Amino acid sequence: MGIEWWQILLLTLYAGYQICDELTINSSAGSAVFAGFISGIIMGDMKTGLMIGGAMQLTVLGVGTFGGSSRIDANSGTVLATAFSVGLGMNQSQAISAIAVPVAALLIQTDILARFANTFFAHRIDRFIETENYKAIERNYLYGAIPWALSRALPVFLALTFGGGLVNTVVSYMNSQLSWLATGLETAGAVLPAVGFAILLRYLPVKKHFPYLIIGFIVTALFATIYGDVSAVGTAVTGLSKGFAHNFAGLPMLGIALIGFGFAAIEYKHSMEKHEVVAEHGSAEQQETVIDAKGEIEDDEL
Template identity: 30%
Template sequence: MESTLGPAILLGIWAGICVMDMVGPQFMLWRPLISGAGAGLLLGDLQTGLIIGGGVELTWLVLVNIGGAAPPDVTMGGIVAVAVGVLTGTQDVGVALAAALPAALVAQQAWSLVFMLNTFWIHRQDAAAERGDLKAAERIHLGAFGMWFIAYFLIAFASVYWGIPALQSLMDNLPPWLLSGLAVAGGLLPALGISLLLSQFLTKINWPYFLIGFILAAYLNMPTIGTALIGAGIAFLLYFAVDLAKGAGAAAAPAKAHEGVLTKGDRFRMFLRAWTAISDGNAERHLAGTFLYVMAIPFRKIFKTKEEMAAAMKRHLLFYNVQPTLTTMVMGSVAAMEERMEDKEPIIAYKAGVMGPLAGVGDSLIWLTLMPLTFAIGAGLATAGNPMGPIVALVLFNIVNIPLKYYGMELGYTQGIRLMEQLRGGLMDKISKGATLIGLMVMGTALVRTVSLTTPISIRLGEDSMPIQPAIDAIMPKLLTLLLALVVLWALRKKVNPVVVLLLLLVFGVAGKAIGIL
């Protein structure tokens, strides 16, 4: 094997760039479809990068760190899996992903460690707030990016430089039955990603939507985009059609836009600053540092004394956590409130009141619906070797993501708390329910399209034998796939660690192939 030093350095830098996107603008460079394709391009084998990166994306389509879930790190998994494929000469997603799993687990722990260590930075910002030193707080916020870059660079570098040669030696001596078993296991792993998200959103009331999505794909071979469009139609009829038919709100006078000291250019700069979403995100106060960094622009126009500045900085270094795409709504409205309200206590109460609802809407809309839908389409193209796959995914995601952030800031500022009152008055709940409905249907279809589980078992009937898979399909196509997902979901809801479930799926795939039941 050639020296892995060059590839290790390149992929270390790429991993650092990807994690800075994850904690920054969230254009989705960090998803395995993109991180994997980028790794393949850097290593001179884009085809392997597309096939394995797309395969890992489909396997971990809905793995995202929300609701307390701590899945393996998908960014590192995609990069190292592609490195394994290119440098060892395999395009088998199951083998590459199994080999990359240790790096993904280490990166998961590194994420948690940096998130904890970032508490140091928030206390440095506290000290700056005591002095009313806004510039110092801004420098601290941006400097925190370095910890993420260093952590991911080191993990990717070590995994490729030391891990790949050792892995090549190991793979050269693995028995064929184990490699074929890992390939089978690779077809089971997407059940974990889907079940992880179902564990956060599936309830006794909304489970039929998941089943509808499953049935559409299993019986009618419905593509993911088709299911999403049907789901959007159902959501519209259930949550919006009646109000529109009644002309709800038609008689209400349009709210007067807030005209304050911030220019459109100021608000655009606030929008750009919001792209540093989680740079100093920490276990103690989550995204408070980002909120202060964005508010620095209006603060410089509103407050003229050190005492006023110090009080404002302290006010916005309290706990804050809203899904990064929708957080600009809060930032814009708070900027307007800071301009015109003498009593600042209601601002603190307002932020606390909108955090929970907006976080729920954001998780449903972005992580459950938009991201899986757009990246399922892109990954489907990539696994066929189509280089347009990553581009399609990025474009489809960001034509929604970026305008939502931009107009969230604009509407938040110009409409102020009126916008949030409208959302909290029922619209937010309808959007959340509608997005969850679409997302659950998409997950049902994704289960059919990404999980591969069949059995070769046959029953002896005299001198003949009858395979049982057609009989199972006659009861319900993809029934085994559905049962697997339900078992995984049951385990997750019994608080079994997702990593343990992943390892059990690998063991089940290898053992099942070895004894002839898979």
């Protein structure tokens, strides 16, 4: 199939925009799932884009930035993995482990470069503050978006323009001569989302809220079993009766999410009430965030 020039152009423009959105508007257009959605539409296979974007979103689920630190760029990795998976017929799991994750880690360096480049505009703004030149302050603030956008758009453009042939050659050789490596990369790509969950659980107050974790697991398992059995019965009945045309839906993930939201709202309300009591009657030391000996943040809600 290949990757057309207009697809390279649109993916490059989105790659430059998504980091600016993440730093300013924060409309979720700078998330891995959204990156997979947009890339899938551009490449003509939205399902593949969402599958790769969802896997990358889960992979970085527990990864965050603190202060001025840089993190792996899952969005750009998703864009390239989706483009090569759809354009070159690459296996989704292979694309995640062989392209998305390495690219996401490599672009930490361009992220740091963009931060350094922005200091130039920051110093110019400092000088204009002294002279009260507000128009120049606004201009240089907007100029700061240029290095940020280029830090993502340029690597994506170069990879899509010049990397397609190399990736195609590597994938063909790997699938034919190194099948063991291809299988290993597929397995690694499938396991990566679990790593994201593990990192997230490391930072969440699991010990404090383990009853909710148990309830969530049981509810999800029960719903999956019930809906799976009902769907199987519907399929069997359809085979016996041609007039039976009812379509059984799958597991309603929105329902699971709403159940989780309900528990989270209850816990948040209790936490707020407790915090108000401490604020009224407790000391300043009692109101500070408590971190146990193992590093778990207990008061994570506030």
